[in-house]
Amino acid sequence: MPSWLHRVSWSDAWYHTCLRLLRTKPVGAMVLSTLDLVSLGVGSCVGTGMYVVAGLVAKAVAGPGVILSFVIAAAASILSGVCYAEFGVRVPKTTGSAYTYSYVTVGEFVAFLIGWNLILEYLIGTAAGASALSSMFDSLANHSISHYMIAHLGTLRGLGKGEDTFPDLLAMIIVLLVTLIVAVGVRNSVGLNNVLNLVNMVVWVFIITAGLFFLSAKNWEGGMFLPYGWSGVMQGAATCFYAFIGFDIIATTGEEAQNPNTSIPYAITASLVACLSAYVSVSVILTLMVPYDLIDGSAPLMEMFAAHGFLFGKYTVAAGSITGLSVSLLGSLFPMPRVIYAMATDGLLFRSLSHVSAITRTPVAACVVSGTLASFLALLVSLRDLIEMMSIGTLLAYTLVSVCVLLLRYQPDHTESEGLPAKDHLDIDCNTNKRRLHCLFNLYSGSSFDEPSDHKGGSEDEPGDFQTGPVSPLQRLLGAHYPTLLARLGVPAPSARPTAWTGRTVTRCTLAFFFLSFLLWTTVIFGVEQGAGTGAAVWGLAAALLAAALAGLLLTVVRQPQSGRSLAYMAPCVPFVPAAAILVNSYLMLKLSPLTWVRFAIWCAIGLLIYALYGVWHSSLEVSAREEEAHASSYQRFDDHLDDAFTAPEGDPTNKILSQKKDNPG
Numbered sequence: 001m002p003s004w005l006h007r008v009s010w011s012d013a014w015y016h017t018c019l020r021l022l023r024t025k026p027v028g029a030m031v032l033s034t035l036d037l038v039s040l041g042v043g044s045c046v047g048t049g050m051y052v053v054a055g056l057v058a059k060a061v062a063g064p065g066v067i068l069s070f071v072i073a074a075a076a077s078i079l080s081g082v083c084y085a086e087f088g089v090r091v092p093k094t095t096g097s098a099y100t101y102s103y104v105t106v107g108e109f110v111a112f113l114i115g116w117n118l119i120l121e122y123l124i125g126t127a128a129g130a131s132a133l134s135s136m137f138d139s140l141a142n143h144s145i146s147h148y149m150i151a152h153l154g155t156l157r158g159l160g161k162g163e164d165t166f167p168d169l170l171a172m173i174i175v176l177l178v179t180l181i182v183a184v185g186v187r188n189s190v191g192l193n194n195v196l197n198l199v200n201m202v203v204w205v206f207i208i209t210a211g212l213f214f215l216s217a218k219n220w221e222g223g224m225f226l227p228y229g230w231s232g233v234m235q236g237a238a239t240c241f242y243a244f245i246g247f248d249i250i251a252t253t254g255e256e257a258q259n260p261n262t263s264i265p266y267a268i269t270a271s272l273v274a275c276l277s278a279y280v281s282v283s284v285i286l287t288l289m290v291p292y293d294l295i296d297g298s299a300p301l302m303e304m305f306a307a308h309g310f311l312f313g314k315y316t317v318a319a320g321s322i323t324g325l326s327v328s329l330l331g332s333l334f335p336m337p338r339v340i341y342a343m344a345t346d347g348l349l350f351r352s353l354s355h356v357s358a359i360t361r362t363p364v365a366a367c368v369v370s371g372t373l374a375s376f377l378a379l380l381v382s383l384r385d386l387i388e389m390m391s392i393g394t395l396l397a398y399t400l401v402s403v404c405v406l407l408l409r410y411q412p413d414h415t416e417s418e419g420l421p422a423k424d425h426l427d428i429d430c431n432t433n434k435r436r437l438h439c440l441f442n443l444y445s446g447s448s449f450d451e452p453s454d455h456k457g458g459s460e461d462e463p464g465d466f467q468t469g470p471v472s473p474l475q476r477l478l479g480a481h482y483p484t485l486l487a488r489l490g491v492p493a494p495s496a497r498p499t500a501w502t503g504r505t506v507t508r509c510t511l512a513f514f515f516l517s518f519l520l521w522t523t524v525i526f527g528v529e530q531g532a533g534t535g536a537a538v539w540g541l542a543a544a545l546l547a548a549a550l551a552g553l554l555l556t557v558v559r560q561p562q563s564g565r566s567l568a569y570m571a572p573c574v575p576f577v578p579a580a581a582i583l584v585n586s587y588l589m590l591k592l593s594p595l596t597w598v599r600f601a602i603w604c605a606i607g608l609l610i611y612a613l614y615g616v617w618h619s620s621l622e623v624s625a626r627e628e629e630a631h632a633s634s635y636q637r638f639d640d641h642l643d644d645a646f647t648a649p650e651g652d653p654t655n656k657i658l659s660q661k662k663d664n665p666g
Helices: 010-022 034-045 048-090 098-105 108-140 144-153 169-183 190-214 229-244 260-289 300-307 311-333 335-345 364-380 383-409 422-427 433-444 473-478 481-489 500-528 534-558 576-590 594-618 620-640 654-663
Strands: none
Touching (some): 048 108, 048 311, 048 576, 108 364, 169 364, 190 300, 229 383
8 A cells, every 4th residue: 555545634635525525515605697687686575566456556546557657657767777786886895785885986975865765665664564464364364364353452543545445464373473584694595586476477478468368448448547547557667666666785796796887777677668568468457357446455366366356366476475575675684784784884774784694694673663664664654545645755866866966967077177287186185084075066066177168077088987988869960060959059068077066067067957856746636737817827838847957957967077087887878868757757756645754754754853863974985084184183183292393403304304304394
């Protein structure tokens, strides 16, 4: 036997062999393809939207016009989605959400507003998912669960729109169970998500195929397609926007995506199109199978087959609904502690919420607090009110994202030349907290830069940093007349670069556009639509003046030069797409019920109170700025004791150091 075999420990060799066979890939190295991202987006959206919202809106708000409501809501979602995609590409290495993106790019206050409304989105989404699951189980049990709760727990009046509701104890238990799963560190598996989505797709195909045998065109005849008119369609669109909430989870996978700069925007768009196809087709089948006023509000797709005596179809849909709602529920609850943890780590929320358990490696405090709040909402608030409240918070968050994209596209790049000496380029550094606060302040005031000059900034010798973009169809059509048209409209040349002054101009116009859009739709909805005679004419004139003012603001923005910075994905037709997103989202928000606005105002007031009394003083940026200021002042006090007239003996090396200090005081 060779001598080297005697030196081998067979137990060690077996141990290392087992390690090689059983080694696993680290989670941080996981790579998600575009298909995986689309699956995540579809899994987060399709659930409550397909199995509950379609029937809920068709029965009480829009009738069969819910089909148009979904199309309008999808258009609003796509407008916000492309802005969201550019926002994520601008800061690709941040795992989180629009809160993180806005904190890095536009400032703390806007970031807090977006983060606070994202918490509302996930909070209500979790409660709504649990309430929908409870309704599914109740329907499978022939409503014996709800009857038992009403008999033993009674009813509650006034939590919805005046109707009697019962404490949904089952929904509360579901939220607490899922919260426990999240708190103990069970991760959302992409593979499991793909399997569940496959089940969902099979059930969707079954609904469309089986439903074709029970259709009746009479359900759309005689004015029954739009029983509530176009006002009901638009109000339904505001509620249906809930069905497209969830695509933002795609943007949180920047570090796991295979190619985030291209796969994230493509996945957002593809998931929205897939969800729209599912919602429209299901709404068509539902409203043609059952008259809109006879649709079951809690489990519409299950009960539409039961109404025709097809029980196999009911139980097949039940399996798909439980699968889809479970994925949607997990999709809402998983990112919620993540946003709370991020805000608490930054000091904008109570830092105790950022505590991470040494055992589970999860933010247990954030999980417990968010899960407890969601469970009480599921217990006390009806599903319809949960959906409306979720829509309004998310609409505002997505509107602010569109505002941020519009602001950032027209701001000067601080890394490029602004007509300053080379040394000043180095001084404009946003890496340190103090400089970061300085740069964020410049976004709104621009006070640290000179007044506007003819210098456009940037160097044309660096073509890699700028792009002129592809040739537009209008440019091909007009040919040589295209530059003349742009000159007459006041559109800057492609080589023009934004300055601090043009950036301030766009900022002021964008903020004015944001507030005036709400004022315009308030005038239209509560003045023109509800007025009559002279009153309606006066409101119409006021709306026309506001529309002209918005057009003037948009024209002013168009005349400003855009940043030449090239991104892997850029929202098309800026500033028109972000402006359209702001207009559509603000209109949908104002179509929601006044009671929803009251609840939302209370939520925002609580958030602003927390920020004013705690967040603004305990922010990590504020604490670091104070530390840097104290550090700088201690050096200043030390320098005050130095005697500039001191002269060391001739030949002493101290003289050389002092002379260098005078030549370079920085």
